Structures are given as C-alpha cells and as structure tokens.
Amino acid sequence: MSMNDLIPAIKKVLEEVDVVLGWTRSPAAGVAVPARFHTPDEADGAIFDSTCIHNLAVHLPRLKNSKVGIVAKGCDARSIVQLIVEGEVSRDRIRVIGVPCPGVIDVKRAWRCYGFGKKIEDAGGRVHMEGRSVPREEILLHKCHQCRDQEPVIVDLAAGDVTSMTPPPPPDKSGIRERFAAMSITERREFWREQFSRCIRCYACREACPLCFCRDVCSMQTREPHWTGGQVNAIESEMAQQVRISHMAGRCTGCEECERACPVGIPLMLLLEEQNKIIEELFAYRAGASLEDKPPLLTYDINRDGGWR
C-alpha cells in the first residue's frame, strides 16, 4: 500500500476529529512507532507497513473525552469493536481509517536473530536487515498466520483496498505451541512455574492490552479487594496473571500485545488462545467480531429458561 492513500485519509478525518492515532517511522531503527497527528502537517509523516505491529486501540479508553481518528488493521478493529460493545468507547466519537494489512512482522524476533536495534526495511515481500534479508512470511507474528480479520469489522474510511490482500501461509509446526501441546499436565505446571518465575511485575502486559481498562484498580495491584499479593515470585505472579486472563474471557481479541510487550518473554498467548478457543466453542462468540453480539458472560437473563439469552 502506498502512503498516497493513507495521508490524505488522515487529513480528511482530521477535519472532524481532535487527533488521529497512527504510525510514523523511527529514523534510527527504521521501524514504525505510534504517533498522534493533530494537524495536516504532522500527518505528512504518517506511514503504514509491516512493522506497524502496535494495537493503537489501547489509547482509546484514555481519550474518552476527545473525538479520535484511528488507523486500524483488521485485528485492531476488533479491539475497537470490543471496546464499543463494552461501553468503554462511544462509536460516534471515533473515526476508523482501515488499512489493508499484509501481516506484521515479529520485530522482537527479528532483532533477536539478527542483532538488536538493527535497521529493518520491508520491501518486495522480503524483510531486509542491514545486508541480510528473509521472506516476510518467515518472521510474521504468530497471530498473522491464522488471521481471520484482514477486512476490518468497522471502517469509516478505507485507505487502500482492504479486501485485496492474500492471506498469509499457516505457521510452521516447530514452535512453542506444538511443544506445549505435547506436554503432560505436570510438565505444563513446571513450565508455567518456570515462566512466571521470570515475571518482574512490570505490568507491561496490562498497559499494552486495549481491554485492560481498569486503571488504578487493576486486580493485579489493588488492595481493595486484595486479590493477590504484590510479591515478585512465581506463585503470586502466576495468580495475578491468571486473574487478568480470566477477566479476559469472552473479551480478548487475540491481538498478542501483552505477549509482545512482555520484556521477559512469557508466552501469555498460550493461555489466552486456549481460552478464546473454549469461548468460541462454548458460546460461538469471538470478541470484537460484531457490534451487535453480546459478550457471553454478560448475557445472563433470569427470566429465560436456562438463563442464557
């Protein structure tokens, strides 16, 4: 996609909103960084490419009192929808600029393999890093391999043809998910004990999550009610995370931001993906898939036989 579609779109939306959330390029690393555009001049710096990994919907609950434009990939749009469904964001205060997404690349993994902070460039279906290059689909984020949301659920203005994309290939079968699936229950316990022993309680997972909008009353930290202790050890950290994850039941859109933000690399999506799968099987519900769907855990109606609406 060329910026020829995006920049005019942002400028057009800026006519009716206070701020547009989008991306600009970091001069040093070459990758995209989130940016807020308040004026048409600022909007000239807007970009969209496969390094635009961030889910900008996370900023919406914090901008409750402004009119906001937002550049959104298909997956980001689901978070926006879920925020609207849950009443955190009002539909008439936001304008969504939909962008066609080829899948975004796992910048952290690229840097881990090829050297931290190396300049990344995405061109011609390949990702180039100071001399080396790999096919883009080899370092896509896991979620992109199983993307079902290339076409954003809500779009006010499309920047480019959102329906023209070809779906990325399925992921290879040697990843952590396959290893985890093969583990026994005891091994899984050990696995998580080890993973959470590395948690430093920085709460980056929460800060990156668009649906974690409880602010300073987060169950992982609050003392009223005092659900979990604040000690940094495997048991307390796992407990705190389990509470967060169960609060995500029927709400998580699988954007992978918590896992991406985790500085110690705890594979949180293993838990969330499983939970999302269960919710979809039980209730035929995908969070953020539609503005009309009611979240399954908010549908108890005492007056109906069986209780479920």
Place this chain on the structure above:
Amino acid sequence: MIGVFVCQCGTNIAATVSTDRVVQAAKSMLGVVHAESIQYTCSDPGQRAIIDAIQQKGLTRVVMAGCSPRMHEITFRRAIGRAGMNPFMLEMVNIREQCSWIHSGIDETTEKAIDLVRKGVARVRRQKPLQPGSSPVARRALVIGAGVAGIQAALDIADAGIPVTLVEKSPTIGGNMARLDKTFPTLDCSSCILTPRMVEVKQHENIKLMVNSEVEKVRGYIGNFEIDIRKKASCVIEEKCTGCLICQEKCPSKAPDDFNACAGESKAISIPFPQAVPLVASLRKEYCRLFISGKCSVCQKVCPADAIDYGQEDTVVTEKFGAVVVATGFGLYDWKQSYPTYGMGMYPDVINALKYERLLSASGPTGGHIERPSDGKEPRDIVFISCIGSRDESVGRPQCCSIGCMYMAKQAILTKEHIPDSQSYIFYIDVRAAGKGYDEFARRAQTDFGAIYIRGRVGKIYPRGGKLVVMGTDTLAGDQVEIEADLVVLATGLTPAEGAGGLARRLNISTDGQGFMAEGHPKLKPVETNTGGVFLAGACQGPKDIPASVAQAGAAAAKVIGLLSREEIETSPMVAEVNQLKCTGCFKCRDVCPYGAIENQDAMGGQVAHVIASLCQGCGLCNVACPPGVISLKGYTDNQLIAEVVEVLR
C-alpha cells in the same frame, strides 16, 4: 473488640465438638477479647449472657458459633441490638449443620469448628455497621394457576379485601379437579363442589381473572414485584362471547379434546366443558382450517355476537404485585416410553386413570356410560395397576404419588356402581390410605364392592381375541396371575405441570429433584419459598390430594394477607455499593442486574454506575461482573470473603 459465643446446643454440638477447646482457641484469635461457651445461646438466659458480656466488656463485634444462620440469625441480631450494638455487627458461624452433625471424631470435628470460628472472626473484623431501609408494599396479589388451590387462595385473599389477579394458562379455570367425576372418600360430585367456587371467582369484585395467560417476566422483589403477563390470542373477543356454542357446533375442524384427556374429540374452536369459567370459546390456531389452509371462517359467519376476531394478537400486561402465590398444579407421568411391556400406547384399551375418570363422568364424552376406547363396548373385567411412574426406581421415580391408592379404590367403587356385574382387579404394592376416613374407604372397595386386590406388579400386557391379557405376580400367594381384561387402567404418578420449571426460574425459586417447587423449609416453612413474597399452594409443591391442596392454599393466602396488610417492609441493608471514584463506567453491572437496580450517574467527571438501594436485592451478580471489582455487596465485600478463604486455608 470481638466476642465469640460458642453454643453447645445441648448435645447437638457438644457431643462431637469440644466447645471448651473452641473457646480456648478463639481467645487467641486477633481482636477477640471475650469468648465463652453457653449451653443454649438462643434461650433467654443464653441471650442474657451475651447481652451482659457485650455491655461489660464493651464488645463491638460478635461471632456466634452455633446453628445455621437460617435458624437464628434474626434472634441474635435482635439480641445484640438490645445490647445497644448495630445488629449487623454479627457473624453466624455454622458449627452444627455443617460440622457437629456431619462428623463423628471429636478431635477432627473440634478442629474444623475452630477453623470455622477463625474464618468468622476474620470476616467480622472487616464488618461495618449497616442500616436497613424500607420500601412500600404494592397491595395486590398474583395467583398463578386456577385449579382448586389457586381458586381457594385467590378467594381467601380477595375476601380479606386485597385485590387479586388470577392467571390461568388454559381457557378455563378449574384445573384437574374439574375433570374428576367424584372425590374420595365421600364420593362427593367433584364439579358440584368446585363450580360454585369457580363462579364466585368470576363474580368477586376483588378478583381479576385472566385466562389464556402466562407469566412471562418477573422483576422486583417482595412487596414490589413487577410482572409481565402475556394473554395469548384466542381469536374470540371475551367481552362479546355469550358462550352459545354455535361456533363449536358448526366448526368443521376436529381437534384433540384436552379437557377430556383425549377420551373424545373436540373442535378447533370450543368451550372445554359446560361449566367453564369464563364461559367463552377459544380457538386453537394449530387445528383451525382457516389458519392451516386459508379457507373457512365459518365460526365468524355463524357467531351471533360478532365475537370472532381472527386478527387478535397477544397482549402483554405489566402489573405491580406485593406477593405471588404459585398454584400451577400437576401433570401426569407419561408412561408410554418407560413401560414398553404395557404396549407403549399401542393398545387403545390401556388408559390412564384421568381418561378413565372422564369415561365415568356424566359430563364426559360418553355421558357417564363406561365404553372402552377400542370398540365402545362396556367392559366387564377391569384391571387397575398402581404405581406407574411412582415408587419405581427403575424409571427414576422413587416417590409416592400419594393419591393413586385412593383414586383406584374410588374408581373401582364407581365402576361397580356403573356396571353391577363388573369385576375390578387392583394390582398394588401397598395400600396407602393415611387420611381421615381413607382406610375405611379403601376397605369398602373390597368388602362392599368386591374389588379383588392383588399385591404385586404386572409384567406384561398383550392382546388376545379382543381382550387384554394381564400377566402379573401375586407376591402374597407367591404365584403367577393371568387375567383376561376388557380394560386396563394405569394409576400414573404425578409430575410438575408443564412449564413449571421455566416459571420457577422466572420467579427465582428452587425446584426439587423431580421438578416440584421447593418449599422454604420442609417443616416450618411449607408454603414459603426461598424467595421472599413468593408462596406455594397445592400440587406444584408435591403430589397431594384436594383437602391438602385447599389447606395449603388457605395457608398461603394467610401469608399473603399478612404481608400485604403492611404499608412498608424493611429491606435488607446488604445491598451493592459502587466505589464511584474508581468506577470505569463500563456498566457491565447494569447489564447483568436482574432487578434493574443500577443506573448511570454523572459523577467523577463522567458516567459512572450508581446502585438504587431500594431495588437492589443483594444477589451479587454485579460484583462478579465488575472487572475492577469496585462494586461490592455490603456485609459481603471481596475483602471479607478473601479473609475467610485465607483463614480456612491457613
């Protein structure tokens, strides 16, 4: 300043719990300044001792370790209130039902009692004083179901001057009793004693009768229910219909005769029986030629009162009620699937007792002449089989239907009166005739009316040459029995009425294992339910005969009259409360609240949740739905519950 009082409850607790050791342990718990063991805390001297300790030691919080709060929480709230404390600074710790009664070893039981007391102390430490509120009472009662129980309850309440809405889902009131020919043990004519009451309902100035109607939605709580009642379209304008029956006569569409237990045939538009109240026709669209094929409207043409309206639609009425009486009655167990050796319904002359009742009835389809369904012949040998779907573990129904023995005896007597040279055979397990005059009646069936009682079950029924061969066991003689019968009548057990489960859920009341509505307490609250303001009458609560249903209806009416004679009722202070400072305004609480007790409020620089205390019932759904946990139930805060869990796991 916590005081712990450990009740011995005579030996109920003291036999398996060392109350002295519990007292010793309690003394070392954080915040406890006084602990003692009392023989009967609920007795007058027991309460006196508690009050003295509160006043002498300056206690501010009290833990009562004894029976279930369902028994005595109110007693002790009042007691500590008399001592000058806030009555809600009390925690009941159940060391009887949940401890001493269910364990045996004294050491383990005592240890558990100590754990439970520690839990209670941790909780009461975080308790805050609460003030009850009050709410006005809507002075109107709803009675659901207009069989004999519903009719009795409605009349009793209405006679006390309280307006009643009586809702019946079928086109007429009267219920199952209206279908009976005679009643045991006096052989009173059933409709002769019931129809005057039905007419009284129709004419009573305080009763609003709604037939063809069902309760659709229930909101609110004791004293203030708001209930939607759906009146189903009957295609007949009730005010215009004169009950002349011309439509039924001319209607070309046949339909099953539900009132006669399908012993006869009815029409798509009909009045169930001549004494129906209201005497108004109603049309069943599923059988009507007009609605099936689009051509007919004969009834409209012949109706002299211009009462037919094919375009009639359901209407939903919303009304406020202070109390509800559930009197939905019973249904009959469908025996066909569970007793394959009885022909699964393939033999027309194997019928249930209600159908037989209609064949006996002078107002029935045969005019009171007994004709068997297959060929209309008068039967000579009639076999009754008891306990079909009752007292039978093999079909998952262990309970006694409580009326089968009596109505079999009655039907045997009536059979003899109708056909003097007939012979009745009754297969029974036990003859249960425990009511006044019942045993004498059941014996008369044998001594005066020649019924032959055979103790045993029937293994198989099969047809042979126009007769039915009934093969059974006589367990007293230790012999096989084979009877050639003309007709077989099955005494089927009772089930809850169709749709009772859904209604129970709408009213938020419990049901038992068989689906009957559950009473509040089997001994002391037989007409109450676990939901305040909802009472039970008749067979919806469990199988019972007519006098028991009428008695229970009277009892339920007395409860309703007592409740609705008050202008205000005290409401529980245990309601939800929002910490608005921390509310994120997602309103999940509002969406899940079954009582509509949560509203948006402009505060804290945005929209936040607010609890309308007078509507909140303290169910706790909002607590669970709130992601940050900033809505909590007073007296049951998350921190109190967490503290309890921590202490139990310690």
